[in-house]
Amino acid sequence: MARPPRNPSGADTPVLWFTPPDGGEQHRRALTRELVVAEALAIIAADGAAALSMRALAARLGVVPGALYRHVRSKEQLYDLAADSVLAEVDTRPGRALDWTEQVRVLARRLRAVLEDHPGIAALLKTRDPLGPHSLALAEAFLAALQQAGLSPQETALAYSVVHDYTLGFALADRTTVSEQRVRDTATRRHLHAFLRSLPAGQFPALAALGQHVWAGNRDQRFTAGLDIILAGLNAARQPGSPPPGP
16 A cells, blocks of 8 residues: 655655645735725626625625624725725816816716726715715815806705716616617617617607617717706806806
8 A cells, every 4th residue: 555655854744734725725815905895896896786795795705704894894884985996086187277167077977987887886876975085075076166157055066966966877877788788789779770660650759750869879979968968057057247167
């Protein structure tokens, strides 16, 4: 019968007991708050915020749930950290040489782009108070731009809410949804347009005539058009005697 390999030192103890683990433990990443938040974002992106639980997150990280509480106090704090870490990606410096309307446009476009890069976060933001450092920085940037419009304080605050809610709402119907994917696919869009044109004109006259223009692959144009309408309305509401918008 073959004997087990021996320790190179000559001792009788089999080498097996001195062999280090095969790497699983050695290569495990150190648990940090940044890692916890990153993995939470991965769960939210894949399955939505409702799928995030401390138990599911611990299993994903290969730790016991109690280990997470050294880095976050609760799931609610984890939600706030995840949302704020995404907003950290929004560049809140639109450029002071731009007029107020263009500053708002730049900020809204940047916010939308970041939210669409992180599925599930727009929905999460609708449930959180914007009190994280990056949430506050974004609100400050929007409000500073809108202050230049010459609106009253109440109107300025309302304008911020309208622009912010519009941008979040648009991002909620992100480009990964079934309806957006349908109109982005040329062949599917062509079939949909044919169906809309085939509707009985007596029953659906507007849809038969206009449906193909509504369900079109024009997501960017839709966002810009809605934002332009909001800003035009705000510009019309400016107080008499306010300086014209300009750099």
